[in-house]
Amino acid sequence: MNLASSNMTLIKCVFKGERLHDVMQAMEDIGVYGMTVWEVKGHGRQKGHIEHYRGLKVKVNLLPKVIMEIVAPNEDVDHIVEEIVNSARTGNIGDGKIFLLPVMDAYRIRTSDRGIEAI
Amino acid sequence: MNLASSNMTLIKCVFKGERLHDVMQAMEDIGVYGMTVWEVKGHGRQKGHIEHYRGLKVKVNLLPKVIMEIVAPNEDVDHIVEEIVNSARTGNIGDGKIFLLPVMDAYRIRTSDRGIEAI
C-alpha cells in the first residue's frame, strides 16, 4: 500500500462543547458539511477540580470536551483548520487541539462511491 | 519511521445505529471478531430537523449515528469494507461513510503480543 498516495486527511479536533455551535456555523460558512461529533473527556494542562459527595472528596481530572472529525481533501485542510481554530478559541487554557491523520481511502455506504467523491 | 511498512488498516465506519445488529452479524459471518463501537452524532448531506420545546424552535443538525472501528490486516480490508457496505446500506441518504487509516503497529494488552498477531 502506498501511503504517499493519501490525498485525504482526517482532521480530528478536541475542543470545548460550548463552542460546538460556532464551529459548526463556521464550517457551514465555508461549505464543509460532512462531520462526525461526540462527547469525550480530556486531560491536559487545564487543571481539574475537586468535587464533594457526602463530604468525600473526589479529584476530577477529566473535563468534558467534544471531538469533531472531518475527513477532507488535503488541499482544503489548512483553511478548515484555520476556521476551526478561530471559531473554537476562547483564549483560555483547555481550548483543545487539532490533529491531522492521513486517510488512505473513503467510501460512501449508500452509493459505494470511493475516494474523494465519497466525502 | 517508515510508514510504508504499515500492514494493518483502521477501518472507521460511520453508519445508522439501526444497522448495527446486521453489520455485526455480517462481520461474524466472515470471521471478523475484533471491533470497537460507540454512539456519535453526524452531519452531512442528510437534512436535520426542527424540534420544538415549549414552542421555541431548535434546529437540530446532528443526527445519531454509530462509529465502528476495526483494525484488520491490509489484505482483508477490501472484503470487510464490501461486507460493511452491504449490511449497513439502507439506500437512504445518511447511510454513512467508511474511512481507511494506516496503522503502524498494534499491541494486545493481555499478552504483549505485537503487530498482526495482536489483533
Add this chain to the structure above:
Amino acid sequence: MNLASSNMTLIKCVFKGERLHDVMQAMEDIGVYGMTVWEVKGHGRQKGHIEHYRGLKVKVNLLPKVIMEIVAPNEDVDHIVEEIVNSARTGNIGDGKIFLLPVMDAYRIRTSDRGIEAI
C-alpha cells in the same frame, strides 16, 4: 504530502474502564498529561453474555470499554505503550488493544502553536 515526515503518533488504546484510574496515574508518573478519553463498547475474543428482560433473552456481544487517545512524539511512544500495557493489564481476556497511527500535524487551538510544540 510527505507522510514519512510524521514525527508524532496517535496512541489509541482500548481497555477496561476499571483500569482507567491506574492508567491515568501511570501516565502522570511518566509525565504524560495530554489525553482524551471516552466510553465505548467492544467486541473481541471475550465472550458476551445473555441478558433477560421480562423473560426475553437478549445476547449482548458488546462489552463496555474505554478508549484513551494520546498524541505523543515518536520517540516517547515505546515508553508510553509499555506503561499503558503494565497499568491496564488484568491478565484476563478482554484486556484490550493499543493501536499506533501516524499523525501528520497538530495545532493548539488556544495559541495556534503547531507541530510537536502543540501537544
Add this chain to the structure above:
Amino acid sequence: MNAPTGLTEIVTAGNVFFLLWGAVLIFSMHAGFAFLEAGSVRKKNIVNALTKIPTDWAMSTVVYFVIGFPLAYGIAFFGSATGLLEANSYDLAHFFFLLCFAAVIPAIISGGIAERMKFAPQIIGGAVLVATAYPFFEGLVWGRFNVLGADDGWLADAFGAGFHDYAGSVVVHAMGGWLALPAIILLGPRIGRYLNGDSRPIPIHSVPFLALGSWLLMVGWFGFNVASAATLPAISGLVAANSLLAMGGGLLAAMVISRNDSVFIYNGALAGLVAVCAGSDIMHPISSFIVGAVAGVIFVKGFLWANEKLRIDDVLGVWPLHGICGAWGGIAAGIFGLSSLGGLGGVALLSQLTGTAICIAIALAVSTATYGILKLTIGLRLSPQEEMLGSDLTIHSGKAYPEELI
C-alpha cells in the same frame, strides 16, 4: 363552616373526604402508567408515552362527565352549580373517583400499542371506549342496569348470587386488557420485533422509570381497593390486608419462576393486585396471597406465551397483566370467597364465570369495531419512516432529552 355539625353532616363530609382521598391516590396511579410505559419503550418514544397518559386522562374527563357517568349511573351534572351541592357534592366526588377507574382503560391500552400508533386514533379510540363499552359494562355490574351485579339481577336469580367485583378486577382490568388485545393485533408488531422468523426482543429504555411507575401503581392501588367501599362507614381493613398479601404473593411467585428478573418482579406485584380486586372484601388474607401468587405465575407464563408463541407484540404485556389476571381475579373471587374456603360467602362461581365471559365478549366486540373502523378510515399506524424516527419527533417534534444534541 361554623354551623354546629351534626352526626349526619360529619358522616356525609367523611364520605366525601374518604372518596377524594381514594381518588387522589388513583389519579397518582396514572403517573404510574406514564412512567411504567416510559421506562418500557425505547428512548425515541418516551415523550409520546409520557404525553398519551395525561391526554387520555383529559379526554376521559370530558367524555365520562358528559356520557359515561350519566350512562352508567343515570346521574348528570348539567344545570346550575347550586343543584350540585347536596351532601357536600358527594355525587361529584363519586364521579371523580369513578373517572379514575374509567381512565384506566386508555392507560392500559396505551401500554400495549406503544411505539407505533398515530396520535389521533390513540386518543379517539380511548375516548370512544370510555364513553361506550366501559360505562355500559360498569352499569351492568355496579350501576343502574340491574343485570349482573345487583342482588336482584339476572345472574343473582340464575345462580344464587350476583356477579361480585369489589374493586374492578373484571370491570376495569379485564375490560381494559381485552379491549387492548384487538387494538394490538390490528396494529401489528413493531418493525424489527419479529424478523425473518426470529423473535428479536427490543430492549427497554430504563428500569428505574419502570420501577417508579410500578411503585406509583402499587401505592395508589390501596386507594383503588380501599376506597371502593364508596362510603366511610363501609371501610374495611380486610380489603387493605388482602391487597397487601396478594401483592406480596404475586411478587414472590414471579421472582421465583423468573429467577430474579426485575421487570417480572415488579409486574408480578401488579399482577397480584389486579387479581385481588374482585374478591378483596370477602377473601381471607391467606387466600389472597394464593390468588396473588397464581396471578404472578400467570403473568410470567402468559407474557412469554403471548409475545413469543402467539407473536402478539404487546409491549408492556397489558393483555396478560390486566386481561388474563383480571379474569383470573373475577373467577378467584368465586372460589376463595366461598365460606367453605374461609371467605365471607355470598358469591357464586357460575356468576363469576358468566360475568367475566360477558365482559370479555363485550370488550372484544367493541374494540374490534372501534379500532377496525379507525384502521379503515384514518389509519392506526405511523409510517415506517416515522416509526424508525420515533413517535417523539414525529408526533411531538421533540425528544426526551433535548439537551443531548451533541
Add this chain to the structure above:
Amino acid sequence: MNAPTGLTEIVTAGNVFFLLWGAVLIFSMHAGFAFLEAGSVRKKNIVNALTKIPTDWAMSTVVYFVIGFPLAYGIAFFGSATGLLEANSYDLAHFFFLLCFAAVIPAIISGGIAERMKFAPQIIGGAVLVATAYPFFEGLVWGRFNVLGADDGWLADAFGAGFHDYAGSVVVHAMGGWLALPAIILLGPRIGRYLNGDSRPIPIHSVPFLALGSWLLMVGWFGFNVASAATLPAISGLVAANSLLAMGGGLLAAMVISRNDSVFIYNGALAGLVAVCAGSDIMHPISSFIVGAVAGVIFVKGFLWANEKLRIDDVLGVWPLHGICGAWGGIAAGIFGLSSLGGLGGVALLSQLTGTAICIAIALAVSTATYGILKLTIGLRLSPQEEMLGSDLTIHSGKAYPEELI
C-alpha cells in the same frame, strides 16, 4: 386514646386529619417543583434546582413560623407545648397547611431565575418575601386584616362582595408570579440565551423529570384546592370536580394550539389548575373547563410573548404560568362565579379586579425593593465563569451524575 369520643371530639379530630391530609399532598408538590425545574434546566444546574426547593422550604418553615403566620393571623406558637394542644393542635395543623402555600412563593421564583443566580440572594430573597409581602396580602384576603376578603371589609362595602380567592389563584400564584418578574428582570437573561439579536432557546435536560414534576404538582393540587375548605364539614366535591375539569381544559387547549408539544401539554394542565383555584368553590364544572382552557391558551401565548418578544428569560415560564394565569383565575371567579352564569354567586367582578390589581402592585413593589437591594449589596448573579461551569459545581461542588466521570 380510650376516652369515650363525643361528636365534638371526632369533628375536631376530623378537621385536623383533613388539613394534614391536604398539607402532606401540598408538601409533595414541592418535590414537583424540584423535578419540574430539574428537568427544565441544563445538566450542569440540576443539583442546584433540586437543592434550592427543599432549602427554600426549610427557610420558609422558620420565617413563616416566627413571622409570617403570626403576621397574617395573629396566632403565635411561643410559650410551652402545653399551650398548643387545644382541639388536637388544630392551629399547628393549620400553620402547616398554610406554610405549604407560603413556601410556594420561593418555589415559583426559583423556576424563573434558574441557572444563574447565586445561592445566598436566592435564599435570602425567598425568606424575606415569605416573611413580608406574602403574609401581608394573605392577611388582607384570608387573615386578620378586614380589608379585601372579609364579608364586612372595604371591598365588600364598596362593591357588594369581598375579594373571593378560595384556594389562592391570586394570593399564592399571582403573588408568586409577579414577585418573580422583577427578580428575573434584575437578574438578566442567561449567557447565550439572546445572542447577537437572535433568540437561541437553551435545550432542557429531561422531559421525564419535567413530567414527573408536573405529575407531582397535578396530584398534590387536589390537596391544595380541596383542603382549602379548612374544616372537614366544609369539604366540597364540587371543588374537586372543578379542579379536574379545569386541568383537562388547560391540557387540551394547550395541546391543540401547541400542536402536541409535550412541555406545553403538561404546563397547560398546570395553567388550568392555577386559574381554577380562586373560583373552584363557586363555579360550575363546565365553566371551570372553560376557565382552564383559556388559561392553557394564555400560557402558551404568554410564554412565547415573554420569552421571545419581551426577551425576559423566565426559564420555566413562571410569570405567565403563575402570574398571568393566576390573575386570570382571580378575574374569572368574578365572572363564572356569578349565578347568572351558573355559579353560586356572592362575588363581584370589581372586587376581583381590584383585589388582583392590589396583589400585583404589592408584588412588584416589594420584589423590586428586595432584589434591588440584594443586587446592590451582595449581588444576584454568578460570575460568567461560574455560570459557564454551572451552578452545580460552583455552588454545590458536585454534579448531578457523579459516576459519569469518564
Add this chain to the structure above:
Amino acid sequence: MNAPTGLTEIVTAGNVFFLLWGAVLIFSMHAGFAFLEAGSVRKKNIVNALTKIPTDWAMSTVVYFVIGFPLAYGIAFFGSATGLLEANSYDLAHFFFLLCFAAVIPAIISGGIAERMKFAPQIIGGAVLVATAYPFFEGLVWGRFNVLGADDGWLADAFGAGFHDYAGSVVVHAMGGWLALPAIILLGPRIGRYLNGDSRPIPIHSVPFLALGSWLLMVGWFGFNVASAATLPAISGLVAANSLLAMGGGLLAAMVISRNDSVFIYNGALAGLVAVCAGSDIMHPISSFIVGAVAGVIFVKGFLWANEKLRIDDVLGVWPLHGICGAWGGIAAGIFGLSSLGGLGGVALLSQLTGTAICIAIALAVSTATYGILKLTIGLRLSPQEEMLGSDLTIHSGKAYPEELI
C-alpha cells in the same frame, strides 16, 4: 353501607381510615428507600437496589403476618375471614400500619450493604430480623410485654416514666441502624473503596434519583409520625409541626456545616426526621428544630467518621443516619420532653437512656448472630468477579438501561 351510622361506627371507621392513610404514606416511603439507594450506588447495581426493597417488603409481609405481629401484640389472623371483621377490621389495618414500620428494617440494612451482597442472604437476613429482633423489642416498648414502654412496666417503676418512643426513633430507626452495622462489618468494604491505605470514594450514579428517594421519604414521614396516634381522636397537629421543624433544622444545619453539599442537605432533612420521631408528641416545635439541627450535624460528622476514620463502608450511611440519629432521638425525647424545657413531661431521661441502650444491645447481638451464621453457611458476598461485573447482571441478568447496548 346504608345502615344508619352511629357515633361509634363513624369513630371506628375513622380510625381505620386514619391508619390506612398513614400506612399508604409509609408504604410510599419504601419507594423512597428504593430510589435513595438506586441514586447512591453505581450504574451496575441499580436494578439490584430497586429490586431488593420490594422483595424485602414482600418477605416482611409474610413473616410479620405469620410471626412478627402475633409475637409483638398477641394477635393472629388465622381462621376464617368472618372472624376478622370487627371494627371495620381495625386489627388488620393496624397490622398493615405496623408492617410498614417493620419493613423499614431490611430497607435500612439494604442501604448499608449495597453493591456487594448476595441476594439470598440479603433476603433471608432481613426476614429473620423482621421475625425476631424487631418484633421482640417492639413488643417490649409498644406491645404486649409490659417491660419498657408500659406505664406500669419495669422502667416506669424504676425511673418514674416508661420508655417513650412515639413514632420509632429507637424502635424502628436505631434498631435498623444498629442491626445494619454488624452486617456491614461482616461483609467488608466494596472492592476498591479503601486501596493501598487510601480512601477512594466511589462516585454515585444519580443525584436526581437520590433526591427523588429523599422526597418520597420526607413526604411519607408525615404518615409515619402523625398516624402513630393509632386512632383518629388522638391525632395531633403538634406531631406534624414538630416533624416539620425538625426536618427544617436538620436540613439547614447539614447545609451550613457541609457547605451546600446536596447529598448532605437531603440526608440532613432525613436525620432531623429520624431524631424527632420519639418525642414528636411531647416537645415544643422550637425544641424539635434544635433536635433536628443536632441530628443534621451528627449525621454529617458521623458519616465522615464512620466512612473515613473507621473505614466502615456503609454505602448510604445508614448507621449514622438511622442508628446514631435514632439513638439521639430517643435520648432527646428525655431531655426536650421535660416540662421544664417547654415539653409536655411524662418522660424520664434515665428510661430513655436505658431503653435506647437495650435496643442497641439486642440489635448488635441478633444481627451478629444472624449474619455471622449466614456468612459461615451460604456466604454473604458476591465473588470479586461478580462484584466487578455488578449485581445487576450477576443476580438479575439485566441492566438498568437495557437500551444502552450500543
